[in-house]
Amino acid sequence: MRNNIEVVKTLLEALPYIKRFANKKIVIKYGGSAQTSNSLKEQFAQDIVLLHLVGMKPIVVHGGGKSITNLLSDLGVDTKFIDGQRVTTKEVMRIVEMVLSGEINKEIVSLLDNHGSKAIGISGKDGGFLKGMPKDFENFGYTGNIEHINPEIVNNIIDEGAIPVIAPIAGSSVMGHPGFNINADLAASKIAVAMKASKILFLTDTPGVLNKEMQLITNLSIEKTEALKANGTIRGGMVPKIDACIEALRGGVKKAHIIDGRVEHSLLLEILTSSGVGTCIEL
Amino acid sequence: MRNNIEVVKTLLEALPYIKRFANKKIVIKYGGSAQTSNSLKEQFAQDIVLLHLVGMKPIVVHGGGKSITNLLSDLGVDTKFIDGQRVTTKEVMRIVEMVLSGEINKEIVSLLDNHGSKAIGISGKDGGFLKGMPKDFENFGYTGNIEHINPEIVNNIIDEGAIPVIAPIAGSSVMGHPGFNINADLAASKIAVAMKASKILFLTDTPGVLNKEMQLITNLSIEKTEALKANGTIRGGMVPKIDACIEALRGGVKKAHIIDGRVEHSLLLEILTSSGVGTCIEL
Amino acid sequence: MRNNIEVVKTLLEALPYIKRFANKKIVIKYGGSAQTSNSLKEQFAQDIVLLHLVGMKPIVVHGGGKSITNLLSDLGVDTKFIDGQRVTTKEVMRIVEMVLSGEINKEIVSLLDNHGSKAIGISGKDGGFLKGMPKDFENFGYTGNIEHINPEIVNNIIDEGAIPVIAPIAGSSVMGHPGFNINADLAASKIAVAMKASKILFLTDTPGVLNKEMQLITNLSIEKTEALKANGTIRGGMVPKIDACIEALRGGVKKAHIIDGRVEHSLLLEILTSSGVGTCIEL
C-alpha cells in the first residue's frame, strides 16, 4: 500500500496537466522508430488511449516509413528521390496508398482498439477530407500539397468519441485520378491548423533541435528558430519538420513539439509531466 | 425539346420506385467485372450516386478479386485454396488487407466522390465495426467468420449524409492479431441484417440463377431456392451467394437479388425500373 | 429491357440538375391554364412531387383565377377592375378568401397528397405569415400590399418534410379586419425573397417574354429587361410578372423564370433538363 500511495501522489501531480488539456485537440505526427519497434508501438497506443480517456482529443497522423520502401523493393519497383523527396509515379502511388491506408492505418486502429479506445482510420480521400494538387508534376509526379481541408469528417469522428487516425493521402477532383502522396509532417501541420488543435507533436528519431554543440535546445521562439535555420544549425531532415512546426504555429496552434519517439512514453512525458522531452516551439 | 419531354416522362416513370425506397438502406455487394472494367466502374458510381441523391441509403461492401491474386503473384507469395476458399497465412493476410482497405476501398470512395456523393471508406477494424473469429484456423488460417457487428459507426456515416464503403476485414480482440479475411458475400449479408437493410443486391458475373435449361429464373422463394440447391441446379460459385441471400432474408431483409454486373447500369435497372435484371429471392 | 436502359440513361442525364438544386428552396407561382386543365393539374402535381422527392424544397403560391370571377358572378356580386387590378370591396374580399383559402388551396393540397407528398395549405393569415396594408384604400379597397413576412411558419412546414401551399391573402393587425387580397405574382416574389429561395418560376399562359418579332427571348439580364419594358416590348399582363421577377432578383433570388404552364411538365423541363422553357432572367 505504501507503493500505492506513491501511485496516487503521482496521479495528483498529473492533475494540472490533465486540466490544462481537457477537451483540447492535440495532433500527433506518428513516425520513425515509434512506428517500427513493437514495444514502442505498444507504448504509443497506451499513451494515446490514456490521453483520450482523461478527456483530451488526440488526432493521429502517420507516415509509412520503411514499409513503403520495403514493398517497393519486394515488387522490384524503382523509386527515386530528388532533394530527399520521393518521386511518385502512378505505380509508386498505388504502393504508397496500399501501405499507408491499408496496412499502417489499420494497424494503428487495431492497436488503439486493443488498448481500449475506439479509433477510426481514414485517408484524406474519405469524405473529401483532403484535396491535393501536384507539388511539381513534371519532377515529382503524384507527390502533392494540400489544397483544401474539410474538417467535418474528422470532427464527426471526434464527436462520436473515437480517435481519428489519418493516412496522408489526398484526393483529387479529377475523375479517375490516383490522388496525391502528401508529406506526413506537412499533412499533420495543415490538419492541426484546420482542426484548430492546441498542440502538435512530432515523434522523431532525434532528441529534438540541437545547437552547434549538439546539445538539446528545449525552448525556441519562431524568430530564434528561423535564425537557426538561416545559420545552418537546423539542417537536413530537421528542416521540413521545423517548417511544419512554424506553419502550425502561424496558423493558430499554441505549441509545437519535436520529441524523441525512441524514448519510452515520450508522449505522456511531454503532455502529463513537468519533463519537457525534446524541443518546444512557441509563437 | 421533344426529346426532353421524353426525359421528363421517363423521370416520372421512376417516381413510384423512388418513393418505395426513399430513406431505405440498400446493401450492394460490389464485385466481379463491375469492379474491373473501367466503363462499368463509372456506371456503378453513377448508379450509387443517383440512388443516394434521390433519397436512398446505399451501403457498399466490396471484394478484392483479381487485385489480391495479382499482388500475391507479383510478390511471389504462394497461395492455396481449399474447396474454393483461400487459405490466409499471416503473409497473405497482410496483402489481402492492403489491397482491400488500401487500394480497392479508396478507389471506390474516390469514384463516388468524383461523381458527387460524399463517401467514407472503412474496414471492419474501424470503430470496432466487425469482430471476427477463425473459420478453421488449422486449415484456413486467418480466413474468418463475423462474430459481432457494431452498427453504430456505419449508422453515423449514413447520418452524416455519406455513403459507407466497407472492406470485408474483421478485427480481433486479441492484442497484436492481424485480423480476419472475410468472404465478401457473407460480410454483405451479415451487414445487411445488422443494419436492418430493406434490400441486398449481389453484382455478379452471371445473369442470375439459371434453371436446368440454363434459362434465367426471375423469382424464387427460399423454399424453391433450397430445393434447387438440393437437386444440384444451383451449384459451384453460386452456392455461397445463394447462402448469403438466404441468411439475409432470414435475418429480416425483404428482398435479395443476384444481378448481372456486366450489364450496364444493372443496379438502376433493378431498383428504378420495371425490369427485373437477374434473380429476386423473397421469403 | 432495351427500353429500360433508355430510362436509366435518362435518369442519369438528370443527375447534374438534381445535384444543383438539392436542398434548395424553389418558389413556384401556380396559375393560368395549369390551374384549370385537369390533365395539366395532374402533371403539375407530379412535377412538384418529383422535385420534392429528389431533395428540393418547392413552395407553391397560387392564384384563384376564374373561380373567383365565377363565384362572384354566381352570387351576382358586381366587381370592378381599375387598370387591370380588382377593386376589393368587403363583400368581394369574403368571396376571394373563400375561393383562395377554401377551394383552390385545398384542391392543390389534395392533389399533392394523392401523388405522394405531404402538403400543408395556409393563407397569409395563418401564424401571422403575411401582414398587409392597403394599396390605395379609396380606390381599391382591400386589395393590398405585403407589409411584413414572418417566414417561421413556412420554414416549420418545410422542416416537417411537407410542401407549403400558400394562398395570397394577408392578415391585418386591426381587430376585425377582413384582411387583404394580394396579387399572387407579387406575393410569390416577396415570399421567395423572405424564404431565401434560389429560384422562382411563374407558370403563365405565354411562351415567355417575346421580342418585337414575337420570338421567345430565352435569357435576359435585369438591365435588358428594363430596357424592353421602357421601349414597350414588354407590356400588358407581362409587366407585373416582370416586375415580380425583378423584385425577387433584387432581393437575392438567383434566377427568375417566366415559363409556359400550358406545355406539359414545363416545370420539370425547366428544372431537370437542358431545355430552357420560357425566359430566364438573372441579375
Place this chain on the structure above:
Amino acid sequence: MRNNIEVVKTLLEALPYIKRFANKKIVIKYGGSAQTSNSLKEQFAQDIVLLHLVGMKPIVVHGGGKSITNLLSDLGVDTKFIDGQRVTTKEVMRIVEMVLSGEINKEIVSLLDNHGSKAIGISGKDGGFLKGMPKDFENFGYTGNIEHINPEIVNNIIDEGAIPVIAPIAGSSVMGHPGFNINADLAASKIAVAMKASKILFLTDTPGVLNKEMQLITNLSIEKTEALKANGTIRGGMVPKIDACIEALRGGVKKAHIIDGRVEHSLLLEILTSSGVGTCIEL
C-alpha cells in the same frame, strides 16, 4: 388600488385551476351562437388566448353553421337533410369546404391573432391529418366519417407555440376526390382522442343536459347518461353531442362538457373558476 387588490385575489383564486391544466391539451368544439354573435366571438377569442397564455394547449374544432346554409341559398343550391344530417352532393361539398376552410377557419385564426396568440388554421386535408370514408354514399353523398387521424401535423403546430384551428373536412386517398364533410361534434371527439386531450368542451346553444323537469344536470356518469338517452330525456339535437362526449370519454379523455356558449366567457368560467357551467360527463 383597493380594487386592484380584488383583482390580485381573484387571480390567486384561479391559481389551482391554472396548475391543474398546465400543459394539458383541451379540445373546444366551437359552434352555435358563440360563433355568430360579434361580442361572443370576441369573448371566445379572449378566453382561448388566456388559456393559451397561462400554459394550456387549446385545440379549436369549428363548425360552419348558418354560413353554409346562407351561401347555398345565395347560390340557389338546393340542399336536403335526412334525419338531421345534410346530404352532401359534390356541389354542396364545394360550398361547405369554401365556407369552412376559407371563411370560418381564417376568421377564427384572425381573431386569435388579433388577441395575441399565434394560430394556424388547417382542414383535415392538410398534411393528411384526417382521412374520411363515406357514411352512406347512396343517401348522404360526401357526408363522411373519419377513418384515420395522423396527429403529427397538429402536434407540430402545438410544439411551435401556436393554437391549431381545425375545419372538419377530411381528405380521401382517391385521386381527384372532393373529400368529406364531417360532423363537427364527431370530428372534435375523434380528434380529442387521437391528440390525447385531457378535456373536451362543446359550446352549444343550450344550458347543458336537462332533466324531465327541464332543470340542468351538472354531473353525469356515462351509465346515467345512457339511461337518460334510453328513456328519452336526452333527445333531438342533444343526442349526437352526447354520443360525441361518450366516444371521447371511452377513448381516454378525462372529462367532457356540454356548456352554454351563449353565456359570456363560459369557457373561462368552466375551466378557471369553481362554477360548473353546463353538464360535465365523466367515466
Place this chain on the structure above:
Amino acid sequence: MRNNIEVVKTLLEALPYIKRFANKKIVIKYGGSAQTSNSLKEQFAQDIVLLHLVGMKPIVVHGGGKSITNLLSDLGVDTKFIDGQRVTTKEVMRIVEMVLSGEINKEIVSLLDNHGSKAIGISGKDGGFLKGMPKDFENFGYTGNIEHINPEIVNNIIDEGAIPVIAPIAGSSVMGHPGFNINADLAASKIAVAMKASKILFLTDTPGVLNKEMQLITNLSIEKTEALKANGTIRGGMVPKIDACIEALRGGVKKAHIIDGRVEHSLLLEILTSSGVGTCIEL
C-alpha cells in the same frame, strides 16, 4: 356564478400584463417585512408562483435581515457597522453564510415548493456563479463586491423550469477563503444585468421614493433620480437601493421598481394590474 363572472373579467384584465412579460426574466430582491411576517411570506410565495405559472421567469435574490443579527447576538459575537455597512470578520462571515445559505434560502425554496413551483436555492459559491473581491478589507473584512458573474448555472435552473433563489454570498478563487458577504441590493442589480432581466423589483419597507412633502413619486427618470439624490431628497437607506436601480438600468434592465413589501400582494399589484405600487425608475 355572478361572482365567477367577475373573476373571469378580472383574469381578462390581467391578460395584457401577462402577455407583456411572458418569457421575460424578472429579478425580485426579497427583504424587509415581506421576509419576516408569516402572512406576507405566504403572499410572496403565491405571487412568485403565479408569475411563474403564467409564463414569466422570476429570479429571487434575498437578504438575511434580522436573522443574522439575532444569531450573532445569540452567539455573543460582536458586530460593527461603519456607514451602515457591516464589518464582516471571519467569525461573522461564517454566521452570515449559515443564515443566508442554510436558513433563509431553504425556507424560501420550501415556501415556493409548497405553493407548487419547483425552486432551486444556490449561493454565489455554487457552480462558480458569483466571484467576489473585498470592498475594503482593512475596514470591512469579508464584505465584498461582485467581480465576476457566470450566468450559466442560473440559466440552467430556469431552463429546467425551476425558480432560482439566490443567497448573496460570493466565492473566491483563493484556496480556503471563506468567501464574501455581498449587499443583497447590489447583488440583485448585478445579477439582473448579467441575466439580461427585463425588470427588477426591490421589496422594501417604504412606500417608495418620497418627495420633500413625503408624498410618493410614482415615476422617475435616471436624471431626475440623481437630482433628488444630489439635493438630499433621496437619503439614508434609500440611497443604496436607488444606486442599485441605476446600476441595473445602466446595464440594460428596462425598469426598476422600489415597492412596498408591507402591502399585501404588492408584487402582483405592480406586475399584473394597472396600479403602480411604489416608484418606477426608467432610463
Place this chain on the structure above:
Amino acid sequence: MRNNIEVVKTLLEALPYIKRFANKKIVIKYGGSAQTSNSLKEQFAQDIVLLHLVGMKPIVVHGGGKSITNLLSDLGVDTKFIDGQRVTTKEVMRIVEMVLSGEINKEIVSLLDNHGSKAIGISGKDGGFLKGMPKDFENFGYTGNIEHINPEIVNNIIDEGAIPVIAPIAGSSVMGHPGFNINADLAASKIAVAMKASKILFLTDTPGVLNKEMQLITNLSIEKTEALKANGTIRGGMVPKIDACIEALRGGVKKAHIIDGRVEHSLLLEILTSSGVGTCIEL
C-alpha cells in the same frame, strides 16, 4: 526525467481503473476526520476532482458532524440522543439545517471549485429532491426517513458537468414544515440507488469491518455480513453504515465500501489502484 518516467508508468497502471469507471456514477459519503482535518479536506477535494476529470461522476453526500454539536452548544441548546440517534426539536432542526446546508455544504463546494471542478451544492429541499417523513415523531421529532427521491435535479447537475454536493435534509409537502434531518449514511445509500450509481463509498474513522481478532476483513458478501451482525462482530456505530451498504447493494449498486477516511487519499487508493483500503461488500 528518470523520475518522470516513473510518473508515466504510474499513470498507465491506473488506466484499467479509469476505464472501468468511466462515465459511472459513484456516491461518496463524506464524513468523520476527512471532514475536519484541513489536510485531509484538501486531499479529499483533490481526489474528487481527479475522479471527475478522468471521466467519473462523483456524487458527494455529507454529514455535519461536530459542527452541529458545537453550534448547539454555543447557542446553549440542549440536545438529546436516544439509541445514538439525535432527537430533532424544531430549534435543533434550524441549527442542523444552517450547519449542513449553509456551512458544510458550501465549504465543500468551495473546496472543489478551488481545486478546479465546478460543484453545485443542494439540500434535499431544492427542486423537491428529497421528501421525508418522520421516523417516530413522538420520540425523535424532525429526525426523518426519505419517502421519495426525484433524481432529475441531480441528473441535471451532472449533465452540466458539475459535481453535486448534497446536504442530507429532506423537505416536506406540509406547508410551513421545517423539513427533516436525515441520517447521512442512509441518505447516501438511498441516493445511490435512486441515481443508479455503480459504487458507494463511506469515508469513516475506522479501517473497515474488523473480525473478532480486530483484523480488517477486506471482502464480504451480504450473507456473511449479516452473519457477522447477527453474531455481534459488527456492532455499535458500524451497524448503521453496514445497513446502508446492504440497502444500496439490494437496490442495485454493484459494490459498497467502508474505507478509512483518515488515510490520506484513501478514495483514490480504493478506486484507482490495486490496493483495497477497507472493506468491500458485494452482492
